[in-house]
Amino acid sequence: MTEPPKFILRVFIAPEIAVKLTLTERPDSVEHFIQTLQEKCRPRLDYEFTLHYEDPDFDGQLCCLVDIEDLPEKGTLQVIRSEDENVSLQSSDTEILPHVPISNRLKTWPDIFSVPTFSFEVEHLLLEGNAAYEQSGKTVTLTRSQKSSILESMATAIMNYKPYPTEKNIAMAAEALVTAHPCLKEKSSESGWYGWKWSLQYKMGNFRSRLAKAGCLEVAVNSGRRSHNNPDKAHPHHNIKKAKHAEVNYLPNFPKGQDATSLENVRVQIIQEVERSEKNLLLIDKLMQMTFALRRLEIIKEDPMIGEFLQKWPALRIDSQICAEFHRITNVNLRNQFYSELDRQMPRMLILLRQKAARTSRTSEILRNILNLYDKQQEQDADVTRNLVLHGLPIYLREEDPQFFKVWNIEESPEPDISNTSVGILTIVNENSTNSVHFSPVSAAVVVEDEIVVRETLPNGLMHLSCCSG
Template sequence: MTEPPKFIAPEIAVKLTLTERPNSVEHLIQTLQEKCRPRLDHEFTLNYEDPDFDGQLCCLVDIKDLPEKGTLQVVRSEAENESLQSSNTEMLPHVPISDRLKSWPDIFNVPTFSYEVEHLLLEGNAAYEQSWKTVTLTRSQKSSILESMATAIMNYKPYPTEKNIAMAAEALVTAHPCLKEKSSASGWYGWKWSLQYKMGNFRSKLAKAGCLEVAVNSGRRSHNNPDKEHPHHNIKKAKHAEVNYLPDFPKGHDSTSLENVRIQIIQEVERSQRNLLLIDKLMQMTFALRRLEIIKEDPMIGEFLQKWPALRIDSQICAEFHRITNVNLRNQFYSELDRRTPRMLILFRQKATQTGRGSEVLRNFLNLYDEQQDADVKRTLVLHGLPIYLREEDPQFLKSPEPDISSASVAILTTVNENSLIHLSPLSAAVVVEDEVMVSDISKWADAFVLLFGLIYVLHLDYPKRLIHTFTFIQKELMGLEDGKQLKPCLLRLKNDLSLIE
């Protein structure tokens, strides 16, 4: 069963008067931390009582929604929630899962090169400004530049797209115009191909050194092994903008030592009183082992969950998603969903005035929502209406009581009131993945959806084929997980329509 949000000291109320209105939610959070030290020295979000919905709690996303006088509730982040579950647990050393903190940046930062190369470029850039003269590099100097650039690219992803490499090449000659190529219109075309070739060599070196993220694709077809898989087919790499796709084992550990930790996790999960803090520490320590198994071996979900039963705990689903993406699953999902909901409803109402089956379904949803004016119903309406707006439909994704779940790769199972024709407020919900009920007794449909989205990352699953646009929109626009791939026309149109609505 899903856990309710953990409010900080719910029995304590503090009156706070501000001399001026904060200009953003982040500014308000910073002010609260300064006023209420040390009680608020950690990560949290804010809920406020929305007068438009009879005082129901809503996530504070836009500072404009904050009333002049109101009640705020401070909600701990997922990591902070788990840290409060036990205070007498032996603290395990922090295990860094990866040096990679984010996906590909909007602006590529050119690294600092060797002292020799930096001195050469400094002189060359000064000469270029005066006479448009470019520098001539020796073989070792160019190799040094490419090596540093490849390392910088690897800090983001081992398999950059052609667009990524082009961005890096353009950034290089923009930062150091003396490196521009007179023979190409862009000035960096040759650098792009040199970087692409260098990345291939760089991956080969890392694979031989034992870097799991690239070693997992080694041992393919070659002159000595002509019967093996083609080297460019089915490359195992991030497919949903995963930041920590396949990290290396923690320092001082190997598969044998981590296997012993895995057994300890099973024993802890089977206890009647689970120590969630200890489970989280052990799960973080074994993250690389788990990712190697799910990516390299592609096991059956049921078998995998028997080995890693902690992944049935909703807090660990969120924690694992954070390990993979460095994004807080619930906070990011709900803050962006709530921020975009008013504009989504405007688009839904516009489409509902048209003819067609999808428009009729949206009209029914909107009529029910207008009667209830419930914050949770509003979220559910947007999540139900999004695939309809995008002209997608998957009858296997939404299931009613006692369904046949054998044909569903991923699904949300709902228990509903028999008198309700449109189920925006189910009695309970459960998340199903490949015949396995992962989490049950979920009180809110939106909570079930966000856990399902997290499980797709945790279990290395593909998006449902019939809802590919819906999940891609959530990945890129709500979760901010950009993979560098161009948006499909329907998603680009939706993105533009949302930006035009004030």
């Protein structure tokens, strides 16, 4: 009997692209292993990189593979591109591309606001002031320039998270300031930081105005509104274009050295790459990162229809690019976040569905029928259970929409009936069945504005829709 392969590895060659690599023996060296991987993934790995593996000694944290003896027999590895600025990606008929960072902002608003370090003068003043406050309770008196310096640093720190903080965000920052430096407390306010809150509020407005004049798109998009000289323009406080959900990078500036014209040329190149029979997914990802700011500007300023937008950006029909775009906007791994939360809640959801099905009501009867179908499945793997939960949850909550979940029997009709469907999930089957839930369909698809956007499994389809709505 032939012995099974000794090494079975999952290698991420891009953030959302993994390949399976099977080796019958340990490579002679790390360099030889990299050459083997490059041969398998050519031309996607035609550049310098290092390999990192999940080290069990450090709870699965990534460690650089330096010694080939550290290569696990079964595990996950990740390709890390060289930091050399001269390294770039190219295809046989593509110009060399400059390195483009994914985003400028990598953090959402924190649970605990971290007070920045101020100028040397202010830090010295606060150090002495805090010591005096601890001994006698005496607060410091700031000069106008010193207070302005503190507010400037605080505004910069806030801007690192969001340009339009809420009143609650500002209050948190003000409270953190006087907590870190109690000598700044205000005796006239009960909280000790109420005045700082309003000072920060006004400072942020002034800070945004200066950034807009400097060409920061994220705030410049809201400039040019109604004023004494322009009384007919939009109200300055209505319909402000700003992050409303979890967007970390709402409207970034264009990459250095690029403008709308040059990025439009890259957009055309993306279309050409997507239309190829053998798509270079790594190149497409690189080009999509480069044009991220152009897409965000188009979405925010023009608010296009989804169908028209996907015609201009067809790469967003690719599963890996949907997840990558979500990551560019929110800095969150969509797939990991969605499935980890779904799988974590699934056991409890199953209990709730069965408890509800045991009662007597129309909703209970529908759930009983679905659960009976589920119990008859020969294989109740994770996808089947996810299918059950995702179908059953809206019924349990009495929020089911008959127009959302649709079924297309390809044996009966050459085209699906998806007219008047603003958004929905289409289950594709090849069997005659009146069941409302199909646990083993041919496939599924996301429908938006009467058009199939992407073909996926049901869980993946709902994941992509959550990306659009979130």
